[in-house]
Amino acid sequence: MTPDQLSATIVAALNALNEAGTVRLPDGVPDTVVVERPRSKEHGDYATNVALQLGKKAGLNPREFAQLLADQLAGADGIAGVDIAGPGFLNITVEAGAQGILAAQIVSAGSTYGSSDAFASEKINLEFVSANPTGPIHLGGTRWAAVGDALGRIFSFSGAAVTREYYFNDHGAQIDRFARSLLASAKGEPTPEDGYGGQYIEDIANDVRKAQPDVLDLPEAEAQEVFRSVGVDLMFTEIKKTLHDFGVDFDVYFHENDLHESGAVAKAIQRLTELGNTYEKDGALWLASEKYGDDKDRVIIKSDGEGAYLSGDLAYYLNKRERGFDRCLIMLGADHHGYVGRLNAMCACFGDVPGVNLEILIGQMVNLLSEGAPVRMSKRSGTVITLEDLVEAIGVDAARYALARYTSDTNIDIDLGLWTRASSENPVFYVQYAHARLASILRNAADLGVISADRSLRSLLDQPGGFDPALLAHEKEGDLLRALAEFPRVVTAAAQLREPHRVARYLEDTAASFHKFYDSCRVLPMGDEEPGPIHVARLLLVEATRTVIANGLGLLGVSAPDRM
RNA sequence: GCCCCCGUAGCUCAGGGGAUAGAGCGCCGCCCUCCGGAGGCGGAAGCGUAGGUUCGAAUCCUACCGGGGGCACCA
Numbered sequence: 315m316t317p318d319q320l321s322a323t324i325v326a327a328l329n330a331l332n333e334a335g336t337v338r339l340p341d342g343v344p345d346t347v348v349v350e351r352p353r354s355k356e357h358g359d360y361a362t363n364v365a366l367q368l369g370k371k372a373g374l375n376p377r378e379f380a381q382l383l384a385d386q387l388a389g390a391d392g393i394a395g396v397d398i399a400g401p402g403f404l405n406i407t408v409e410a411g412a413q414g415i416l417a418a419q420i421v422s423a424g425s426t427y428g429s430s431d432a433f434a435s436e437k438i439n440l441e442f443v444s445a446n447p448t449g450p451i452h453l454g455g456t457r458w459a460a461v462g463d464a465l466g467r468i469f470s471f472s473g474a475a476v477t478r479e480y481y482f483n484d485h486g487a488q489i490d491r492f493a494r495s496l497l498a499s500a501k502g503e504p505t506p507e508d509g510y511g512g513q514y515i516e517d518i519a520n521d522v523r524k525a526q527p528d529v530l531d532l533p534e535a536e537a538q539e540v541f542r543s544v545g546v547d548l549m550f551t552e553i554k555k556t557l558h559d560f561g562v563d564f565d566v567y568f569h570e571n572d573l574h575e576s577g578a579v580a581k582a583i584q585r586l587t588e589l590g591n592t593y594e595k596d597g598a599l600w601l602a603s604e605k606y607g608d609d610k611d612r613v614i615i616k617s618d619g620e621g622a623y624l625s626g627d628l629a630y631y632l633n634k635r636e637r638g639f640d641r642c643l644i645m646l647g648a649d650h651h652g653y654v655g656r657l658n659a660m661c662a663c664f665g666d667v668p669g670v671n672l673e674i675l676i677g678q679m680v681n682l683l684s685e686g687a688p689v690r691m692s693k694r695s696g697t698v699i700t701l702e703d704l705v706e707a708i709g710v711d712a713a714r715y716a717l718a719r720y721t722s723d724t725n726i727d728i729d730l731g732l733w734t735r736a737s738s739e740n741p742v743f744y745v746q747y748a749h750a751r752l753a754s755i756l757r758n759a760a761d762l763g764v765i766s767a768d769r770s771l772r773s774l775l776d777q778p779g780g781f782d783p784a785l786l787a788h789e790k791e792g793d794l795l796r797a798l799a800e801f802p803r804v805v806t807a808a809a810q811l812r813e814p815h816r817v818a819r820y821l822e823d824t825a826a827s828f829h830k831f832y833d834s835c836r837v838l839p840m841g842d843e844e845p846g847p848i849h850v851a852r853l854l855l856v857e858a859t860r861t862v863i864a865n866g867l868g869l870l871g872v873s874a875p876d877r878m
Numbered sequence: 879g880c881c882c883c884c885g886u887a888g889c890u891c892a893g894g895g896g897a898u899a900g901a902g903c904g905c906c907g908c909c910c911u912c913c914g915g916a917g918g919c920g921g922a923a924g925c926g927u928a929g930g931u932u933c934g935a936a937u938c939c940u941a942c943c944g945g946g947g948g949c950a951c952c953a
Contacts, residue, residue: 616951651882833918
């Protein structure tokens, strides 16, 4: 009995009441009802507020409505008891057997447990990181790498067709500054005032010289061009590798330069002009974005004839839509929040719906503290805190987990000393430890011959009488089963709300439920005890729990170790 | 001045209208004869302020106070 099944049972009961004329619901019976886990044990296994919602519509007070529904529900399959409490809550107790069967269902579903087709009709383009190829990925980009990739996994798990995309800004003034910085470094000159500093500039400049030893003998402009093209290439290769090592691979690396060279920008502008959303003023071409909610109209083509930065975004968005993406998600740092209005307005200028066809997700800043003092993270200052720094300090698993376990719309402070000194304080270890402990129990079960050496529990499911779900009747077993039953809902909510951190928090709760179960319920036979049905039942629960934790960690891109 | 995000326990944070607001860390006190004590059990301690909507608000709305970030024919 999962919450979804219980919801369906309640809906069926409501329909029966409605059809019998016992209650009259003018708006009909809803497709689903809210079923939640009450905070307090006294309120049963599950509670629903449906009587509070529908009582008034039926012309009854909520408690009367609740009583009618409770009577109807009392005889339903899998329901052990129904109580009415407070203003009209229905507190429902589920039969142990109906609940225990979930363990078998999870084991049988394996790595697919928690997946759904909730997003099956959606083709989603997920753009994140998109760091400029002028330096390593800093912490803001690292946060999006962890969160965006997790979100992509969650969408896919929920049935969506997801394309992960990286927009590569290889066009514009910052690239020139990058090239000049490399050239200056190679010549042993100081960093240009508006240039990029730091060790990586020196490293890349050296690599460019290795690739083309005579580069400094070329005329200045040609040399700079070599540093530009080779340097950007090297930088980009490095970024790709860093992300790959972080467990993040993109399906598409989109080059801004291509938009300008292919005529896509001109095409987008033409389209907007046809729609009557551009005009000329002061020698420049403007986008009439103010009428769609932007603070003011924006320049697309500057008076010097160059495309403004926005022109690339226009063409890029149109390109995504032409590739068939109904939903284009773009993840940006809080320092870009000023773009949200104009990007949404741009979307509207194309005749699309902001928030539907284009969705901008803003992630707040990540701050690093060292010895309690803030560390600046600026490419330009050279005191760059990079993805690699973070991984080196705490490892990929801890880094991904730490960045993904918070909502994106809150600032995070990470104290380097704390993370490096006390890794056991990191919640990821709590969850991974639970997985290792679960795996260890299964190893031991195999050693004792309770299950086959390959630790397969599916064979137990096929044997008649191999698994008696009613044996999982202990309070802690019920708690754990109800926690496991939540997983599909958590995944769906994480996808709908674009909040991967829900999965992490859920895993921490579930790991806690497991540790409590483990503390009160002996899984393996003790001493000379013969293995019996209770051991089989609990082993299935162990494997079900291990499956959920492994699936959840997988959604976050964090490993689920069998040993630690 | 305008815009965005945040304000929940000593600290770091969960809580997408429901009942007695949770977790980790820290603090106090307990629990190892056998499956991993990297664990479990108990205790002290909290929704920035003021209004509003609602049967019901940490959650939605408004104002104010506090913290962070942003407001280019830069990219």
